[in-house]
Amino acid sequence: MNTHSDEVALEFPLFFRIYKDGRIERFAGTDTTPPGTDARTGVQSKDVIIDQETGVSARLYLPKTTSTSSTGKLPLLIYIHGGAFCICSPFNRTYHEHVNSVVHEGNVVVVSVNYRLAPEHPLPIAYDDSWAAVQWAASHSKGSGPEPWLNDHADFGRVYLAGDSAGANLSHNMAVRAAADGLDGVKLAGLVLIHPFFGNNKRDPLLDYLFPTMDKSGDPRIEAAEDPKLSTVACSKVLVMVAENDFLRDRGLTYYEALKKSGWGGRADMVEAEGENHVFHLSNPNGEKAAALLKQFVSFMG
Known part of the structure; x- marks a missing residue:
């Protein structure tokens, strides 16, 4: 029946x-696309389980060229996908191809984080899962972690956090938590926030549903510009990317201005894509402005 x-x-x-x-x-x-070796770029990818109990996992990426410095190691990027905390994963084709391009163009090792999605797993679970993935990556800093790709190829003196939309929010919060809790043996070099989702003083019914325990008077994880810990962001440079026609544009600009005024001692840069909408680079990855965004992203990690 x-x-x-x-x-x-x-x-x-x-x-x-x-x-x-x-x-x-x-x-x-x-949708999902399997890991493997990309025929166009030679980038390799594979999936790993980070926490057997929670199911938190990641897709790892290794570029074709794996030795370009005197140490023989490459920068490590921890990437956190967007999707309003409730859709998408590192395994769907859009994100797989985007990260594959970042790895190829930037010649970086990537941990692309698969956190549990709301509403089945309401916020703040995504924050805890992302932190578990960051800690797992950091456990390789002395070359004795469980994943050979990170032990052998990742330079933990050059670690970057990045994400788009909700993933940018999660990435920012990981940089704040790193300052508070520490990441032994890791130097967080920079933070890239692409079309970041941050809250404002307007009610958001979707967010209210996905984050039922959120303090409605203002949660610093959501309203980052109001966070008294904003100045502690644990890196020396931040790149904020916004799009002219994005409904989140002004929130990204507010974050950027608040960070500069917070007393944080690093360098904040802002790039705006004229005439474009939210995460346009994912919906039209072959466009001219998507190519420019990719170039700006990888140049920041250079």
Whole structure:
């Protein structure tokens, strides 16, 4: 007997629908593409489990050229995907191809984080999962971690955090947490925030649903510009990328200005893509402005 109900209990267009029987139907980011060796770039990728209990995992990337410095090691990028905390993964084609391009153009090793998604795993679980992945990566800093690719090829004196949209929010928060809790043997060199999602003083029904325990008077993880710990961001440079027609543009600019005024001692840069929308580089990766964004991204890590 079919026990499924097609009655809809709740729907957030573009993201997901919840049926009365508890099923969740996501509208994007559910496809997967396998790891392997990319025929065009020679970039290798593979998937690893970080925490058997929670299922937190990552897709690792290794460029074709793995020795360019006197140490024979390459910068490490920890990348956190976007998707409003509730859709997408490192394994869907859009993110796989984007990160593959970053690895090829930037000649960096990448840990692309697969955190658990809300609403099944409500926020702040994504923050805890992302931190677990950062700590796992850092456990290789002395060359004795569980993953040979990181032991052999990652330079833990040149570690970058980056993400887009919700992933940019998570990346910022990892840089704040690194300052508070420390990452032994790791030098966090920089932070790249692409079209970052940060809250403002307007009510967000989706966020309210995904983060039911959030302090409605203001959570510093969401409203980063108001965070008293903003000046502690644990890196010496930050790149904030915004798009002219993005509904999140002003929030990214507010973060950028607040960071510069916070007393933080690093260098903040801001780049704006004229005439473009939110995460345009993912929806149109072959466009001229997507190519410019990729170049700016990898140049920052140079």
